[in-house]
Amino acid sequence: MDKMYSKEELQNRINDEIVRRSAGLRARKPGELYAPIDYSLDVGGKRLRPVLLLMAYNLFSEEIEKALPAALAIEVFHNFTLLHDDIMDKAEVRRNMPTVHLQFSENSAILSGDAMAFLSYQYLLECRSGRMFEVASLFTKTALEVCEGQQYDMDFEHRLDVTEAEYLEMIKLKTAVLLGCSLQAGALLANAEDETAQQLYDFGINLGMAFQLQDDWLDTFGDQKKFGKKIGGDIVTNKKTYLLITALEKASEENKKILDNWLNSTDFDAVEKVASVTGIYNQLGIKELVESKIESYFSEAEKILAHLPVNELNKKFLIELMESMLGRRS
Amino acid sequence: MDKMYSKEELQNRINDEIVRRSAGLRARKPGELYAPIDYSLDVGGKRLRPVLLLMAYNLFSEEIEKALPAALAIEVFHNFTLLHDDIMDKAEVRRNMPTVHLQFSENSAILSGDAMAFLSYQYLLECRSGRMFEVASLFTKTALEVCEGQQYDMDFEHRLDVTEAEYLEMIKLKTAVLLGCSLQAGALLANAEDETAQQLYDFGINLGMAFQLQDDWLDTFGDQKKFGKKIGGDIVTNKKTYLLITALEKASEENKKILDNWLNSTDFDAVEKVASVTGIYNQLGIKELVESKIESYFSEAEKILAHLPVNELNKKFLIELMESMLGRRS
Numbered sequence: 001m002d003k004m005y006s007k008e009e010l011q012n013r014i015n016d017e018i019v020r021r022s023a024g025l026r027a028r029k030p031g032e033l034y035a036p037i038d039y040s041l042d043v044g045g046k047r048l049r050p051v052l053l054l055m056a057y058n059l060f061s062e063e064i065e066k067a068l069p070a071a072l073a074i075e076v077f078h079n080f081t082l083l084h085d086d087i088m089d090k091a092e093v094r095r096n097m098p099t100v101h102l103q104f105s106e107n108s109a110i111l112s113g114d115a116m117a118f119l120s121y122q123y124l125l126e127c128r129s130g131r132m133f134e135v136a137s138l139f140t141k142t143a144l145e146v147c148e149g150q151q152y153d154m155d156f157e158h159r160l161d162v163t164e165a166e167y168l169e170m171i172k173l174k175t176a177v178l179l180g181c182s183l184q185a186g187a188l189l190a191n192a193e194d195e196t197a198q199q200l201y202d203f204g205i206n207l208g209m210a211f212q213l214q215d216d217w218l219d220t221f222g223d224q225k226k227f228g229k230k231i232g233g234d235i236v237t238n239k240k241t242y243l244l245i246t247a248l249e250k251a252s253e254e255n256k257k258i259l260d261n262w263l264n265s266t267d268f269d270a271v272e273k274v275a276s277v278t279g280i281y282n283q284l285g286i287k288e289l290v291e292s293k294i295e296s297y298f299s300e301a302e303k304i305l306a307h308l309p310v311n312e313l314n315k316k317f318l319i320e321l322m323e324s325m326l327g328r329r330s
Numbered sequence: 331m332d333k334m335y336s337k338e339e340l341q342n343r344i345n346d347e348i349v350r351r352s353a354g355l356r357a358r359k360p361g362e363l364y365a366p367i368d369y370s371l372d373v374g375g376k377r378l379r380p381v382l383l384l385m386a387y388n389l390f391s392e393e394i395e396k397a398l399p400a401a402l403a404i405e406v407f408h409n410f411t412l413l414h415d416d417i418m419d420k421a422e423v424r425r426n427m428p429t430v431h432l433q434f435s436e437n438s439a440i441l442s443g444d445a446m447a448f449l450s451y452q453y454l455l456e457c458r459s460g461r462m463f464e465v466a467s468l469f470t471k472t473a474l475e476v477c478e479g480q481q482y483d484m485d486f487e488h489r490l491d492v493t494e495a496e497y498l499e500m501i502k503l504k505t506a507v508l509l510g511c512s513l514q515a516g517a518l519l520a521n522a523e524d525e526t527a528q529q530l531y532d533f534g535i536n537l538g539m540a541f542q543l544q545d546d547w548l549d550t551f552g553d554q555k556k557f558g559k560k561i562g563g564d565i566v567t568n569k570k571t572y573l574l575i576t577a578l579e580k581a582s583e584e585n586k587k588i589l590d591n592w593l594n595s596t597d598f599d600a601v602e603k604v605a606s607v608t609g610i611y612n613q614l615g616i617k618e619l620v621e622s623k624i625e626s627y628f629s630e631a632e633k634i635l636a637h638l639p640v641n642e643l644n645k646k647f648l649i650e651l652m653e654s655m656l657g658r659r660s
Contacts, residue, residue, distance in 0.1 A: 033481040118473040140451040147445040151363040
């Protein structure tokens with residue numbers, strides 16, 4: 001019987017490896033280049049993407065050590081995107097710590113971010129696999145798509161006419177493809193069939209879409225205690241979420257005027273704005289609409305997993321992870 | 331007899347390929363991401379690095395089309411570094427055109443630069459070579475080194491105690507390794523022996539060192555008409571060049587005081603500063619010192635090329651390129 005690893009076991013293994021690698025990074029010169037990288041990796045996070053890679057790998061092989069460098073590569077790449085996105089979005093806090101461009105400098109965040117992009121390839125290429133060419137091509141295609149997603153996200157800030165389809169394409173590129181890539185890369189490194197690896201990619205896309213829509217949902221309709229952030233932040237900052245975009249598409253002339261007013265007003269009471277916009281969302285049934293959209297991605301992900309030609313027992317931890325990500329306990 | 335390509339033939343082939351690819355890039359979405367990439371590649375330049383890659387390839391094979399995607403990869407990577415360096419250095423002009431962060435925006439230069447880094451891997455991976463793993467590893471190591479070089483360069487701005495050895499290491503990382511990488515990658519893709527490919531790398535390092543030191547030399551001692559830029563720019567902006575660093579190391583207490591004064595003064599007459607600092611350089615024999623340093627790298631490069639186990643006739647265009655880069659006609 002092959003050893004199957006739980007989410008917690010994989011997270012621990014990944015964190016141990018990051019600690020081990022960090023010591024190496026801190027010894028590299030120039031220190032000014034590597035310190036921000038160490039800072040960003042050390043801050044933590046759920047390590048979702050490397051866990052997905054290792055879980056996909058573990059469906060076909062128990063020798064997860066062989067895929068560990070690739071898992072690290074995905075995590076370093078993800079953190080690279082955070083460094084640069086945080087500059088572009090002028091974000092000040094990330095995981096309760098100052099963002100890299102504030103803690104160090106903007107130039108540091110640019111250059112150390114660049115170094116992380118290449119470091120991710122260095123880690124990836126450590127995996128001596130016969131499928132490396134496919135994995136590196138997949139990783140590269142995905143990285144470009146993530147850049148495209150970030151560009152759309154920035155473009156949407158200045159637009160009021162973003163359609164639902166455009167929004168879904170944006171979150172697919174910005175978030176979902178990297179989950180798909182993690183899973184497919186894990187499967188390829190374990191030498192799975194191309195078709196099976198592709199199914200895991202599709203599973204990741206659906207998981208990612210549901211996950212991102214849930215994030216939008218939680219920001220407005222979530223439970224403050226569980227959510228961790230202040231409810232309504234997206235409404236206050238005019239963030240183009242799935243909620244706002246579908247509301248603008250569905251709103252009556254009168255409600256559209258009210259929404260437009262809030263979107264254009266710079267001097268307002270935040271509590272009043274959140275209550276008014278949420279009120280319109282409720283009138284339009286946006287909550288249920290998003291829930292049904294999440295549900296459709298979730299059940300598509302479930303269906304793909306059910307058809308995956310892998311021992312049912314081995315799917316257990318992947319199903320658990322999906323359910324915990326989407327706040328479900330079946 | 332194999333077909334050997336001259337510098338001009340290779341430049342033309344590379345430029346044609348860039349035009350062809352640019353059409354593809356302009357069709358990609360989102361346009362806001364790809365337009366700055368197209369702008370940056372279209373502006374031109376000497377295409378030195380891809381020419382070196384193809385010349386090294388051409389030493390062993392005439393099928394240069396097979397190495398063309400890798401040559402493009404190096405050029406796209408080089409332009410990526412320019413986009414990000416220009417933000418960090420607050421540069422306003424590049425190749426007589428506004429820099430990307432001024433022509434578009436700083437966020438554009440960050441994100442489109444990132445996309446170029448990944449685009450360079452996408453092009454590289456188009457080369458279906460049995461040596462691809464080695465080439466991708468070399469390229470990745472080099473990319474990290476270039477980041478290290480840029481970090482040192484920025485660090486040196488705030489230091490007055492940079493040693494000659496530190497400066498040489500910085501220009502090696504920032505400039506020379508990419509020339510070495512281009513040559514080695516070309517040789518590897520043509521399936522040359524590892525040792526021969528390594529010799530070409532070493533040749534590139536020496537060429538790059540001589541080239542960068544010559545750039546420092548030209549800025550102070552060059553002929554304004556041939557140089558294209560205003561003579562003395564490095565002195566006016568306190569740039570830590572090989573000239574300034576060796577002068578600070580060699581200067582008498584009195585001359586050191588004069589140099590320090592110029593370095594710390596913010597209100598000065600540029601012509602007077604250039605004349606005074608150049609006068610000190612002349613007193614200390616800096617001109618001859620740099621010339622002898624350039625000469626030693628140049629003759630080391632020549633020596634490596636002479637020992638390269640390749641038909642002498644085939645070395646012709648590489649020797650010509652080296653001589654034209656270093657302003658010599660033997």
